[in-house]
Amino acid sequence: MAIAKALGYRLLRVPHPGALGEAHGAVFVGTTVFDDGVPAVANLDPAFLGALRRAAEDAAGDGIDFVVNSGWRSPAYQDQLLREAVVKHGSEEEAARWVATAETSAHVAGGAVDIGPPAARAWLSVHGAGYGLCQIYENEPWHYELRPDAVVNGCPPMYPDPSQDPRMRQ
Structure with missing residues (x-):
């Protein structure tokens, strides 16, 4: 990856070679919350994106x-x-602990982002509530969503995993 960056190449982060690309939400390695030309960023909810940018x-x-x-x-x-x-994971039940359906996913609605590297997640775990940015699932320390009330009240308790989130049972 370092060689590709040194040569000016951008590597698309996709699960496998046949995966859907950038137009569907795949991101290039090193994408930031300021990359307006990337659909995965540009299609985020504007209030959420604003909070992410202020925090960043x-x-x-x-x-x-x-x-x-x-x-x-x-x-x-x-x-x-x-x-x-x-x-x-071997079953739909186990998969639901990690990935939501398209109908229930906050990512599809433009209301979720997976942040890295670990130092950024650590910073958000300490400071994120001040921007309304909260980790939602205990098993996904990278997954953040906007909770405007968190600015005053702090982040709500986390769900153990997405399968325990009532929003996923629609």
Whole structure:
């Protein structure tokens, strides 16, 4: 990856060679919350994206960079991720602990982002509530959503995993 960056190449982060591409929400390695030309960023809810950008600007002052590993996803991309999770985890029930359906996914709605690297997640775990940015699932420390009330009340308790989130039972 370092060689590709040194040569000016951008590597598309997709699960496998046949995966849907950037137009469906796949991101290039090193994508940030400021990359307006990337659909995974551009299609995020505007209030959510604004909070992410304010947090990223403040984190940069602490020497921390936010990388978007996943943001908005098309329904087709979400369906593909779910199918892959069923194969990986052996059942729909186990897959639901990691991947939502297209109908229930906050990523498809433009309301979720998976942030890296670990230093950025650590920064958000300490400071995110001040921007309304909360980790939602205990098993997904990278997954953040906007909870505006968190600015005053702090982040709500996390669900153990997505299968315990009532929004996933639609």
